[in-house]
Amino acid sequence: MKKTTDENKRRDFLKKFGLSAVPFLLPAVSLNAMSFGETIEEAPAEKKSPVNFIYDGLPLDPDEYLAKLQEISKLKPIEPDFYGDGGATKQLEEEFAKLTGKEKAIYLPSGTMANQLAIKLLSGNNTKVIVPENSHVYRDEADAAQSVHGKRLIPVGEGKAYYELADLKNTIDYLNSNEVFKSGLGTVVIENPIRRTDGTFVPIDTIKEISNYCKTNNYKMHLDGARIHLAAAFSGISLSEYASYFDTVYISLYKYLNATGGAILCGDSKTIDLISHQIKILGGTVFQSWNNTAMALHYLNGIDQRWSQVVKTAQKLVSHLNKIEGVSIVSLQNGTNIYDLKLSNGIGLRNLAVYLYEHHNIWLGRANDKGIVKFTVNESLLTRDYNEILTAWKKGIEHARK
Numbered sequence: 001m002k003k004t005t006d007e008n009k010r011r012d013f014l015k016k017f018g019l020s021a022v023p024f025l026l027p028a029v030s031l032n033a034m035s036f037g038e039t040i041e042e043a044p045a046e047k048k049s050p051v052n053f054i055y056d057g058l059p060l061d062p063d064e065y066l067a068k069l070q071e072i073s074k075l076k077p078i079e080p081d082f083y084g085d086g087g088a089t090k091q092l093e094e095e096f097a098k099l100t101g102k103e104k105a106i107y108l109p110s111g112t113m114a115n116q117l118a119i120k121l122l123s124g125n126n127t128k129v130i131v132p133e134n135s136h137v138y139r140d141e142a143d144a145a146q147s148v149h150g151k152r153l154i155p156v157g158e159g160k161a162y163y164e165l166a167d168l169k170n171t172i173d174y175l176n177s178n179e180v181f182k183s184g185l186g187t188v189v190i191e192n193p194i195r196r197t198d199g200t201f202v203p204i205d206t207i208k209e210i211s212n213y214c215k216t217n218n219y220k221m222h223l224d225g226a227r228i229h230l231a232a233a234f235s236g237i238s239l240s241e242y243a244s245y246f247d248t249v250y251i252s253l254y255k256y257l258n259a260t261g262g263a264i265l266c267g268d269s270k271t272i273d274l275i276s277h278q279i280k281i282l283g284g285t286v287f288q289s290w291n292n293t294a295m296a297l298h299y300l301n302g303i304d305q306r307w308s309q310v311v312k313t314a315q316k317l318v319s320h321l322n323k324i325e326g327v328s329i330v331s332l333q334n335g336t337n338i339y340d341l342k343l344s345n346g347i348g349l350r351n352l353a354v355y356l357y358e359h360h361n362i363w364l365g366r367a368n369d370k371g372i373v374k375f376t377v378n379e380s381l382l383t384r385d386y387n388e389i390l391t392a393w394k395k396g397i398e399h400a401r402k
């Protein structure tokens with residue numbers, strides 16, 4: 001029975017992290033036959049909470065999620081909201097308004113809805129909206145701006161991580177000189193950090209220049225800041241400073257605040273007060289959201305201190321691991337929590353990942369087609385003694401040498 005459970009767990013792990021599909025894996029190895037033939041000195045891995053190098057946050061499973069909510073409620077009973085009003089939801093909104101320095105904040109069921117409603121309301125009757133070509137708003141929101149809200153998204157910065165002021169000006173000049181029946185430009189959008197470039201951040205000077213230009217020309221600005229705390233932790237620019245350059249800011253509750261979903265939109269009262277009616281029109285008004293907002297509120301408390309510790313710990317770990325022969329971990333330009341990990345041919349990724357998982361409950365993802373693993377750090381790094389993590393990696397790498 002125990003054997004079957006272990007095999008199932010191993011299979012689940014390989015499936016979950018795509019390791020069974022990596023091209024250079026041992027061909028046709030029977031999972032049942034996979035044995036490392038060694039004594040495990042450490043405590044059984046399943047007793048330890050996972051340290052994951054895959055996600056922005058902690059991938060809490062349903063049992064862990066429920067246990068966490070109970071732990072939170074024991075410290076201070078969670079107060080429910082009623083259709084988004086009161087309780088944990090209101091507390092979270094007030095907290096985010098303070099943190100971003102905006103007048104108000106509101107909970108929405110998804111980031112997509114937050115982005116779309118911000119664009120719609122900020123733009124008013126203007127139909128044009130400038131968006132980064134590689135942004136979630138442009139590529140991943142099912143053309144909602146065009147099909148639902150009557151806005152025309154105009155992409156800028158194709159092939160670049162982010163667009164510069166010059167790119168924005170060129171696009172606006174081009175539109176102004178090449179369209180006969182002019183319609184107005186309402187909103188300019190920036191995504192920061194940028195999901196499609198593995199979380200790299202937009203330099204603050206670029207944001208400042210664009211913001212000044214937009215103010216001068218009376219264009220509104222919206223920030224898709226789904227993971228803005230990560231940009232803040234790695235760039236040293238505070239959340240309130242980032243927010244100060246924008247009219248509205250959206251922040252995700254599930255990327256690193258560990259809720260099961262949800263979003264917050266912050267801005268001035270005039271805009272935010274219009275949102276709940278818009279959510280209702282779209283059918284997004286939910287009876288209660290405290291299950292998400294209480295969790296997010298919990299992880300929001302002390303987030304800057306914890307992430308500054310994550311940054312330091314990650315830098316130390318990367319520097320130690322880079323001293324090991326055959327291991328290369330590099331940070332990206334303007335990078336946040338995602339690094340590129342490459343192993344020499346002499347080290348088997350699959351063996352390393354399976355060893356780390358089985359013996360230490362440390363999770364590592366698959367490689368892309370260039371053989372690069374996106375080594376992603378998050379708060380789970382702080383849940384284990386640093387030396388234990390380093391030792392696990394060192395042992396795993398020696399074990400995985402071919």
Ligand SMILES: Cc1ncc(COP(=O)(O)O)c(C=O)c1O
Pocket residue numbers: 109110111112113115136137191195224226227252262263
């Ligand atoms: C940068 C960015 N913006 C917006 C969203 C949309 O969030 P949601 O899934 O809550 O609609 C995501 C989700 O992946 C994202 O990465």
